[in-house]
Amino acid sequence: MPKPSLSIPDEPIADHAPRRLVVDAQSISLTFDTADGRVEALSDVNLQVAEGEFVSFIGPSGCGKTTMLRVIADLQQPSSGTLMVNGMSAEGARLARSYGYVFQAPALFPWRTIEKNLKLPLEIMGYSEIEQQQRVERYLSMVNLTGFERKFPWQLSGGMQQRVSIARALSFDPALLLMDEPFGALDEIVRDHLNEQLLQLWKSTGKTVLFVTHSIPEAVFLSTRIVVMSPRPGRIIDVIDCDFPAERSLEIRETPEFLKVAQRVRNGLRAGHSYDE
Numbered sequence: 066m067p068k069p070s071l072s073i074p075d076e077p078i079a080d081h082a083p084r085r086l087v088v089d090a091q092s093i094s095l096t097f098d099t100a101d102g103r104v105e106a107l108s109d110v111n112l113q114v115a116e117g118e119f120v121s122f123i124g125p126s127g128c129g130k131t132t133m134l135r136v137i138a139d140l141q142q143p144s145s146g147t148l149m150v151n152g153m154s155a156e157g158a159r160l161a162r163s164y165g166y167v168f169q170a171p172a173l174f175p176w177r178t179i180e181k182n183l184k185l186p187l188e189i190m191g192y193s194e195i196e197q198q199q200r201v202e203r204y205l206s207m208v209n210l211t212g213f214e215r216k217f218p219w220q221l222s223g224g225m226q227q228r229v230s231i232a233r234a235l236s237f238d239p240a241l242l243l244m245d246e247p248f249g250a251l252d253e254i255v256r257d258h259l260n261e262q263l264l265q266l267w268k269s270t271g272k273t274v275l276f277v278t279h280s281i282p283e284a285v286f287l288s289t290r291i292v293v294m295s296p297r298p299g300r301i302i303d304v305i306d307c308d309f310p311a312e313r314s315l316e317i318r319e320t321p322e323f324l325k326v327a328q329r330v331r332n333g334l335r336a337g338h339s340y341d342e
């Protein structure tokens with residue numbers, strides 16, 4: 066059986082001007098000890114992500130995508146390897162609030178209004194009332210939800226709730242946005258719309274984004290680089306640079322260039338897939 070690996074070749078991230086590394090993972094391995102035995106989730110992961118990149122992870126269920134995000138977020142300790150996030154240890158980056166995390170479910174507190182949900186991290190971080198208010202206004206406007214401040218989460222659609230959680234993750238201006246299948250539970254039309262909005266948001270904020278998805282079109286549309294992973298034992302099947310024009314709309318998905326990249330992702334997923342299950 067091949068050794069589980071989630072490894073990206075050590076090569077320059079992009080051929081643009083040199084940029085600061087926001088994530089630098091070297092030989093990260095992680096084995097879970099469970100009642101049923103050991104689960105090797107990550108093995109010898111090498112990943113470098115430069116400032117301003119949008120990197121998507123795509124691969125079947127259980128191949129270690131979430132685990133990788135959680136390691137970067139210092140929510141899970143690797144068994145071995147070294148990791149720098151925003152120039153610090155993962156723990157340092159967590160304590161310095163260097164990242165915002167968006168989960169598959171919006172994770173909003175139902176008893177708090179949208180405004181109060183957004184303010185929560187800002188309260189914890191000790192921002193003044195005035196600063197909290199300014200940030201609520203700025204980031205709700207960024208996700209096109211001005212006017213919904215006094216609503217409760219259950220009064221908003223799933224897509225709107227997810228936009229609130231994106232605004233909340235951005236509200237303290239982290240260097241890095243970690244997004245774990247944020248649109249996975251939404252219908253296709255809403256997902257399309259949010260993909261366009263996220264692209265705009267990424268361009269306007271210049272944030273570095275790590276994005277987990279199961280959707281090939283979503284990965285190709287959004288990313289500057291796609292990491293294709295095999296089923297567990299997870300390994301990298303392919304790392305694909307996407308250099309579509311910064312100004313792009315969903316129609317780009319019909320172009321031969323787009324379809325070619327999508328096909329390469331699909332081939333990678335197929336090649337790594339075991340059909341024994």
Ligand SMILES: Nc1ncnc2c1ncn2[C@@H]1O[C@H](COP(=O)(O)OP(=O)(O)OP(=O)(O)O)[C@@H](O)[C@H]1O
Nearest residue numbers: 097099104106125126127128129130131132133297
């Ligand atoms: N806390 C844990 N304890 C034990 N095993 C775990 C733990 N977290 C994850 N795993 C296992 O590690 C492997 C990778 O899980 P992970 O959630 O990272 O996969 P994934 O690629 O994100 O899957 P999905 O696409 O379904 O979200 C899986 O086999 C999972 O069961």
